[in-house]
Amino acid sequence: MKAKLERKDCLYPMLTTLVGANINGKPNYAPIAFVGIMDFTNISAAINHKHYTNTGIKESKTFSVNIPSLEMVKIVDYCGLVSGRDVDKSKLFKTFYGILETAPMIEECPINMECRLVQVLNFPRHDVFIGEVVEAYGDDQYLTEGTVDLSKVQPILFSFHNKDYWKLDTSFAKAWDIGKQL
Amino acid sequence: MKAKLERKDCLYPMLTTLVGANINGKPNYAPIAFVGIMDFTNISAAINHKHYTNTGIKESKTFSVNIPSLEMVKIVDYCGLVSGRDVDKSKLFKTFYGILETAPMIEECPINMECRLVQVLNFPRHDVFIGEVVEAYGDDQYLTEGTVDLSKVQPILFSFHNKDYWKLDTSFAKAWDIGKQL
Numbered sequence: 001m002k003a004k005l006e007r008k009d010c011l012y013p014m015l016t017t018l019v020g021a022n023i024n025g026k027p028n029y030a031p032i033a034f035v036g037i038m039d040f041t042n043i044s045a046a047i048n049h050k051h052y053t054n055t056g057i058k059e060s061k062t063f064s065v066n067i068p069s070l071e072m073v074k075i076v077d078y079c080g081l082v083s084g085r086d087v088d089k090s091k092l093f094k095t096f097y098g099i100l101e102t103a104p105m106i107e108e109c110p111i112n113m114e115c116r117l118v119q120v121l122n123f124p125r126h127d128v129f130i131g132e133v134v135e136a137y138g139d140d141q142y143l144t145e146g147t148v149d150l151s152k153v154q155p156i157l158f159s160f161h162n163k164d165y166w167k168l169d170t171s172f173a174k175a176w177d178i179g180k181q182l
Numbered sequence: 183m184k185a186k187l188e189r190k191d192c193l194y195p196m197l198t199t200l201v202g203a204n205i206n207g208k209p210n211y212a213p214i215a216f217v218g219i220m221d222f223t224n225i226s227a228a229i230n231h232k233h234y235t236n237t238g239i240k241e242s243k244t245f246s247v248n249i250p251s252l253e254m255v256k257i258v259d260y261c262g263l264v265s266g267r268d269v270d271k272s273k274l275f276k277t278f279y280g281i282l283e284t285a286p287m288i289e290e291c292p293i294n295m296e297c298r299l300v301q302v303l304n305f306p307r308h309d310v311f312i313g314e315v316v317e318a319y320g321d322d323q324y325l326t327e328g329t330v331d332l333s334k335v336q337p338i339l340f341s342f343h344n345k346d347y348w349k350l351d352t353s354f355a356k357a358w359d360i361g362k363q364l
Contacts, residue, residue, distance in 0.1 A: 010330060038216070065193070173259070176259065
């Protein structure tokens with residue numbers, strides 16, 4: 001029997017990322033799970049207006065989306081407990097830059113995407129930053145035959161239902177394939 | 183050592199959904215993992231221009247986002263192998279409607295969101311439909327104390343890296359909490 005849910009946002013679990021931006025000349029990182037895929041080269045990250053990160057993205061017109069591994073969960077969560085206004089988060093990670101030169105990325109994260117800002121959608125409480133991924137980076141240890149291996153990445157999945165982090169289990173079927181059995 | 187990745191879209195795994203729309207008077211469903219969270223009430227679904235679903239969403243200005251359980255993986259994948267132009271997908275599921283009356287939802291899916299179309303972003307190969315979730319539905323068997331329980335839902339996660347479906351494992355930490363240990 002279907003019942004109406006109190007929480008209307010049910011698109012969980014969602015991938016937990018660390019969104020990076022330079023603000024006042026320093027890298028800053030915010031844990032963001034309000035992310036999305038627009039197409040093969042554009043992604044979105046929705047960040048509450050009150051966050052420190054937003055100014056930096058708007059100024060530099062660039063940002064990064066970094067995918068942390070579950071062993072990084074404490075520091076990822078910590079980044080959400082403190083604001084870049086009060087704590088210098090540039091000291092928490094090793095930062096590297098790519099071709100955009102102004103999108104700080106986190107060396108310790110298995111996967112990094114550097115994005116050129118293409119559009120900002122203004123929602124009542126959130127800026128939705130849409131970015132073109134101009135380059136993506138991965139560490140050898142998280143790849144299998146040159147392709148990202150999620151069983152090695154061990155991403156952190158987030159749910160707002162109970163405000164918790166979830167692990168990814170195994171791959172169990174091939175897409176555009178298992179349906180052929182019907 | 184960081185290496186540039188061939189695939190630039192790395193925002194995986196992403197939740198696999200079935201997007202529903204009425205087209206020519208019949209419900210149609212397409213498996214879509216190019217989804218995103220805009221804020222607490224708005225979500226996005228990016229659908230390739232060539233899909234049958236797009237016309238229906240644009241006409242009715244409504245759509246649904248349904249979250250299937252992994253036991254439904256064959257039929258979910260099958261929906262991506264055939265077009266609503268050729269196969270009447272309204273026969274594959276039990277459809278129900280909510281307050282919008284024109285956003286068909288799937289009874290068999292643990293979680294359903296009915297959406298009012300608020301904006302369409304036009305990317306070269308995809309329409310990104312942004313919808314306000316006006317109501318969300320869940321079956322009792324997938325809830326614990328009235329809240330969605332992802333360990334009961336068992337959502338299907340998708341990755342384009344190897345074009346496969348992944349299972350969710352367990353919750354392992356509380357958000358806005360575990361970081362306090364640092």
